[in-house]
Amino acid sequence: xxxxxxxxxxxxxxxxxxxxxxxxxxxxxxxxxxxxxxxxDRDEQGLHETTALxxxxxGAARPHPLDVTDRSRLAEAVxxxxxxxxxxxxxxxxxxxxxxxxxxEDLDRVLAVNFxxxxxxxxxxxxxxIAAGTPGSIVTMASGAVDAAHAGxxxxxxxxxxxxxxxxxxxxxxxxxxIRVNAVAPGWIRTPMTDRHDATLRHRTEAAMxxxxxxxxxxxxxxxxxxxxxxxxxxxxFTTGQILRPNGGVxxxx
Ligand code: NAI
Numbered sequence: 001x002x003x004x005x006x007x008x009x010x011x012x013x014x015x016x017x018x019x020x021x022x023x024x025x026x027x028x029x030x031x032x033x034x035x036x037x038x039x040x041d042r043d044e045q046g047l048h049e050t051t052a053l054x055x056x057x058x059g060a061a062r063p064h065p066l067d068v069t070d071r072s073r074l075a076e077a078v079x080x081x082x083x084x085x086x087x088x089x090x091x092x093x094x095x096x097x098x099x100x101x102x103x104x105e106d107l108d109r110v111l112a113v114n115f116x117x118x119x120x121x122x123x124x125x126x127x128x129x130i131a132a133g134t135p136g137s138i139v140t141m142a143s144g145a146v147d148a149a150h151a152g153x154x155x156x157x158x159x160x161x162x163x164x165x166x167x168x169x170x171x172x173x174x175x176x177x178x179i180r181v182n183a184v185a186p187g188w189i190r191t192p193m194t195d196r197h198d199a200t201l202r203h204r205t206e207a208a209m210x211x212x213x214x215x216x217x218x219x220x221x222x223x224x225x226x227x228x229x230x231x232x233x234x235x236x237x238f239t240t241g242q243i244l245r246p247n248g249g250v251x252x253x254x
Contacts, residue, residue, distance in 0.1 A: 009034035017091030019046025021191030025221035031059030068117030087125035114159035171241030187247025213248030
């Protein structure tokens with residue numbers, strides 16, 4: 001086997017959530033490894049910033065403004081891409097409410113974006129990969145929230161737990177097509193999503209997570225992008241159905 005692990009030259013990657021945070025960092029890193037990156041997000045301004053950053057760095061990127069809850073738009077993006085060798089399904093939203101305060105519309109929205117949005121992207125990308133008859137890699141974005149119970153995070157953690165089961169199930173179904181499917185379950189990462197937490201919670205959680213990590217810090221988007229790159233590339237050719245936990249070694253929930 002050739003040992004050019006992170007060379008994605010000639011590959012085409014679709015990254016959802018590419019306008020911000022982990023999705024943007026993943027798009028930049030996949031492009032730096034040589035992939036043509038199809039950047040999808042509902043935030044058009046952020047999307048164009050990401051594609052501009054990639055282009056300025058000498059990479060290849062195309063913007064696809066879309067909402068991941070709209071399956072037909074995802075299908076159009078896959079068709080426009082022409083081929084998809086790599087999918088990084090990163091788009092997601094945070095929602096906080098106790099179980100007793102949770103409204104139907106909260107649950108429906110979080111499941112629609114964080115679970116169905118990932119499901120639709122996986123379905124559309126996998127169909128294109130199977131039709132092309134080429135190997136593929138799908139990377140989904142779960143969360144450390146799947147490993148423990150956190151007050152106020154039912155909708156979010158239930159959707160992410162569903163992403164884990166989607167990942168494992170798809171890995172069994174797509175393996176015969178040489179398509180690998182893995183999830184990344186990050187710990188606390190400094191992104192616009194965590195910045196949007198109310199200040200008290202953010203400072204308390206950041207301090208607790210950094211303190212619980214043997215590395216003594218919380219994560220940066222690039223820490224997760226490297227995990228995505230590893231799972232997207234041939235370096236992980238024998239890895240499928242796995243949950244990779246880049247969380248600074250935090251073993252206990254906060
Ligand atoms: P972020 O808020 O910086 O980025 C999320 C991106 O997803 C944004 O660009 C947003 O516009 C896009 N998005 C949201 N809903 C969308 C929709 N319906 N259609 C299209 N695009 C949509 O957040 P961050 O932190 O980069 O999160 C990325 C992923 O990582 C999410 O799935 C999140 O749940 C997950 N994650 C984040 C952690 C963290 O500590 N930041 C920890 C564990 C998981």
